[in-house]
């Protein structure tokens with residue numbers, strides 16, 4: 001198949017409104033009907049399972065539409081992410097009820113649905129409609145029980161031929177459902193009567209609940225003859241009465257449904273025996289910029305979960321230099337955050353890194369290669385999240401993880417899934433598995449095997465369900481074609497050879513099996529190349545899968561402040577007034593570095609001048625709290641940069657040798673060892689370039705020689721004087 005068709009879980013032919021970021025508010029705010037919106041993510045398995053239920057409900061209650069409408073919004077669409085976060089959507093699927101004439105996102109009332117069928121959903125929607133107090137949806141008939149007084153004067157007060165009375169128990173929803181089913185039909189009204197209303201029960205001599213009676217304007221009254229006392233039977237009967245027509249008086253103000261605007265992506269050829277950096281960097285982008293971003297305030301356990309996640313990424317992710325720099329900077333900064341709560345905008349500012357740290361950039365779109373699905377709702381993000389954590393558990397078995405807890409990566413994953421993973425039912429299932437046995441993991445190798453076997457459990461559970469991509473059926477993995485040694489026979493049964501699985505994992509999830517296909521080539525942005533180049537790249541690699549890049553460039557061009565933080569406002573104003581800031585300020589402040597072959601950065605002067613001036617400006621703006629936090633962060637970034645620049649230089653050296661993607665990544669492991677051996681140099685040279693340190697050593701040597709010379713001279717001189725007659729010895 002040639003490409004992933006851009007299908008959403010819903011289509012405009014469904015009797016619901018497929019909303020987009022720009023139509024959501026226009027549709028539901030100030031609307032004369034109430035709304036129930038399903039916020040979903042097309043990649044979320046439980047949303048895929050839930051879609052047929054929601055579609056069936058939409059079919060079932062489509063006649064209620066003048067009073068109540070159903071909508072859907074795909075929060076996985078890049079264009080919807082902002083609005084979803086404004087509506088407080090943190091997990092999927094989320095159902096929110098908006099009363100008629102709502103005005104704000106926070107007026108949405110969450111409907112709990114879990115695994116509810118359409119009956120329960122319908123009931124909870126009716127209960128929500130009844131919560132309207134001040135302004136009742138104009139098209140919605142009264143839902144409260146009627147009384148003998150109302151019935152007596154009904155035909156005088158209403159110009160209709162029929163009145164249907166549905167007698168039922170108080171907890172029954174049938175009467176209200178029939179009322180709503182008939183709301184678009186003219187010349188008839190439907191009311192419910194409670195079994196506890198003795199007057200009415202006695203007057204119509206009702207003995208069965210539910211049962212229905214038809215009163216006419218000419219004074220007749222008869223029991224409605226139906227085969228079963230059910231909603232559909234009543235509705236069927238009533239709609240076929242003489243002179244009953246479906247009215248046209250309810251004109252819905254409809255904002256036209258639009259086809260989801262996902263553009264078809266070209267099919268990317270992938271080899272299932274390989275890992276692709278595109279998938280891995282996409283998941284970094286999606287977790288840090290989309291999933292975490294749903295929480296505008298990160299506090300308590302959620303903040304700790306983020307710190308742990310970033311910490312294992314910084315430690316174990318076999319990254320390209322620019323990504324590694326981002327992860328290390330973010331990790332450093334988060335470690336320095338001592339406050340118990342943190343606005344996400346601050347994290348975003350670090351990730352955005354427009355000017356502060358050279359060669360630190362995280363892809364800001366998703367490119368699925370090994371995780372590309374045959375349709376856009378399949379695979380993608382959850383697939384890459386599994387891959388990421390398998391990779392991290394394997395990387396943690398290397399010497400760099402030897403002093404860490406065997407649970408380091410698994411705990412980070414557990415907390416990430418618990419606090420951020422949008423598929424809430426998936427998260428609950430995973431938490432259940434973790435609570436059951438994760439604490440039995442005693443070594444880093446066991447951690448690899450634990451995650452493998454739990455992933456296989458999930459595969460077994462969801463195999464053959466609607467969330468399975470038919471082109472990529474769920475397997476017990478790795479299949480014999482990938483790892484024959486992993487499968488063995490025991491007592492005639494096929495069983496796993498866990499030792500072989502572990503060896504297979506260590507080879508499969510190793511940097512040498514990561515391929516750089518389909519991602520823009522890594523370029524070490526030395527301080528010399530700078531920001532101008534970066535901007536150009538941002539514009540030219542605009543074939544975004546999720547359109548976010550264009551959004552950010554748009555922000556850049558308009559100089560819109562980011563996230564409304566103090567520092568972003570300052571940055572916004574700097575952007576407008578100082579064109580120099582578009583070049584890397586490091587180079588500008590320290591021309592000497594331009595000549596140095598290795599692009600060494602004088603970060604002391606950089607951070608002192610650049611960020612301190614920012615701090616001063618911020619102080620002048622008297623909004624110091626958040627800025628001082630950022631100031632600390634930048635100082636920490638500056639410290640970290642010394643290490644990062646070595647990594648960049650090593651990457652560049654290897655790249656010049658003509659190594660390809662995966663060779664580069666595996667060679668970096670070895671280079672990193674060398675980099676660590678050179679750390680004494682950095683420790684000696686905190687804040688100085690290599691030239692500075694060399695000069696110091698030479699001066700130190702010369703002054704030592706000078707002192708030695710003086711010492712020798714005076715010693716000889718003393719001896720000479722002692723030896724002369726006439727000078728008494730002590």
Ligand SMILES: Cc1cc2nc3c(=O)[nH]c(=O)nc-3n(C[C@H](O)[C@H](O)[C@H](O)COP(=O)(O)OP(=O)(O)OC[C@H]3O[C@@H](n4cnc5c(N)ncnc54)[C@H](O)[C@@H]3O)c2cc1C
Nearest residue numbers: 045379382383385386426429430452455456462467472477
């Ligand atoms: C923590 C978590 C919990 C989830 N829970 C649910 C759930 O409850 N219900 C639901 O519908 N969906 C759930 N999902 C999503 C689901 O597991 C898949 O990720 C999704 O359906 C996409 O499937 P896929 O075909 O891309 O393969 P995935 O299962 O996502 O696997 C990704 C890749 O990993 C490799 N792989 C497969 N199995 C293993 C293994 N055992 N060990 C190592 N590598 C393997 C394969 O190369 C595969 O292509 C969950 C996802 C995550 C991350």
